[in-house]
Amino acid sequence: MTVPALLRSRWAALGVLSSTMLMAILDGSIVTVAMPAIQDDLGFTPAGLSWTMNAYLIPLGGLLLLAGRLGDLIGRRTLFLTGNAVFTAASVLAGAATTPGLLIAARFLQGIGGALATAVVLGIMVTTFTDARERTKAIGIFSFTGAAGASVGSVLGGVLTDALSWHWIFLINLPIGLATILLALPALPRDRGLGLSAGADLAGALLVTSGLMLGIYTIVKVESHGWISTHTLGLGAASLGLLAAFVIRQARAATPLMPLRILRSRNVSGAYVVQLLSLSAMFAFQVVVALYMQQILGYTALATGLAMLPAAVLIGAVSLLASARLSNRFGERTVLMAGLALLIAAMTWLTTIPVHAGYVTHLLPAFVLIAGAGLVLPSLTGLGMSSARPDDAGVASGLFNTVQQVGMALGVAVLTTLAASRTEILQSQGRDAASALAGGYHLAFGVSAGLLTAALAVSALILRRPPQAPATPAEAPAATVKA
The missing domain is CATH 1.10.287 (Helix Hairpins)
Incomplete structure (x- = not known):
């Protein structure tokens, strides 16, 4: 295959889509490690500092559904390129910010760009990969980048902040964003969209x-x-x-704006419920484990990120190397349930770790079991997009990503609040600080196990294995008219 042909291939398109999702997810976690440095440099108040995260998350989650439908109407490729341009420009503004107000405004603009770009990535993917087996493989690769972004963010944030300055956690997006846009021009299929009058x-x-x-x-x-x-x-x-x-x-x-026929499939609607429950538990796991290692075990931010790398590597390896093969052989529902069982075991194990936990003996086994996420995430993506038609693939993609963002935000809010309340109760009963913190985090892990158990029950009772049908030329999307 020649270089021009390679750049126009669907696998090049997958690389472009994955890099954008990686940037958006990474940008949600990379800031957490740099927040103390940002506060010292720009003079944020403790309450104001949280808006370096909130100003990004609110537009990112709030605009996804609207952005997905806009992609169907004006063209998913057009919206994808526009979102990447806005996100890249906003990243430069954030990196150059000299006041709290400027940084918060730039982060809000980043969230808008991130919503525009990421809302349509799954829609482009399912209309580009029309063969069922190739689509399953593509979803596995895509899920690998999502897992990598969530875990690498804290490590990269620590490295850039310590080696250069906090400004570079945003400026690093400039070369990545420009490369993504340049590669997207030949790689992404052109689609005309339905026109604004259609919705x-x-x-x-x-x-x-x-x-x-x-x-x-x-x-x-x-x-x-x-x-x-x-x-x-x-x-x-x-x-x-x-x-x-x-x-x-x-x-x-x-x-x-959102045709309700999208939700008529029990596999699609059931997948959204499972996604909400499981992502609430999985994202909160990442946050709570990081707090456990730093506040109880005394790990630095960088050491915490490095300690969690085995989990990221295993999740990525499973999603990249095993999920597609297993889904093609046993079906996405079966693979999803197996992954949820592994995650339940991981959370249950974490409810038993002691105050003076050892990394190899107590934390590493949980990080191995958490590899079940590499089965869960691709399976949910396949099920959630299984009934998307070419004319509403964008809004289906936006809805799927919206449920993901709401699940992550809700999980962190619920579990950290429960942990804090439990810690206060234990301290009032005479427990020392470390023991009280551990008790609070044990409760959070237990609730996570309960959420995952509920997700497993929904999977067993509602989801059904769809019939396997070979792809035919008639399945090619009408909206994709020219490569």
Whole structure:
């Protein structure tokens, strides 16, 4: 294959899509390690510092569904390139920020760019890989990059901050973003889109975007206000009301923003429920384990990231080397359930680790079992996108990613709050600080195991193995008209 032909191949397209998802996920975690340095340099207040994360997460999660539908209407390739350009420019602004306000504004713009780019990646993938076996393999590779981004972020953030400065955790996106855009031009298939008249539901767009952004804001502020505060309950009710109004609107609109037929498949709707439960547990696992190692075992931020690398490597290896083969042989539902069983075992093991835990004897076994995520993530992606049609693949992709973002935010908020409450109770009972912290984290791991058990039950009761049908030329997407 010549170089020009290689650049136009679907595997080159997969590389471009994966690199963008890697950037977006990495940017959500890379900041955590650098936050103390950012606070010292720019003079953030403790409360204001959290907005270096929140200003990115709120637009990222809130705009995904709208961005996915826009991709269907104006062309997924166009929206992907636009999102990457906005994200790259915003990264430069963040790296050059000299005041808290400028950094927060740049992070908000990063979130917008990230939503525009990542909302359509799965839609482009499922309309590019029309053969079932190739699609399963592509999803495994794509899931590998997602796992890598979540785990490498903390390590890379520590290295860049210590070796250069915190500015480089954002500036590193400039060469990556430019390379992604240049490679995307020949690699991504051209699609014309349906046109804004096919689904320009402005009222629905306003309802879902405001509802999601308000809901994510409410979740990320739970730690400050508490679960039963007027702030949380009031804004939470308002968010749910807006989302309920959006669903009603979609059932009645002539050109809905999100056609409700997407949710009629029990495999798709069931996969969303499993995704919400399992990602709540998995992302919270990453956060809680990091806190355990730093606050109880005394690890530095960089040492914590390095200690968690075996988990990232195993998740990546399983998703890259095993998930596609197993799914093609046994079906995505069976592979998903096997992965969930491994994750339940990992969380259950962590509920027993002592205050003075050893890395090899206590933490490493859990990191080996967490490799089950390499089976769960690709299987969920395949099931969640299984009924997507070429004309609504973008909104299906946006919905899938929205559930992912909400699950991660909700899991962190719930489990860290429960851990903190349990720690306070144990301290009031006379426990020392380390023992009380360990007790709080043990509760968080136990709740994670419960969430994963619920996900396993939903998988067993709702999901069904879809019939295997060979791909035919008729399955080629109508929206993809020219390579």
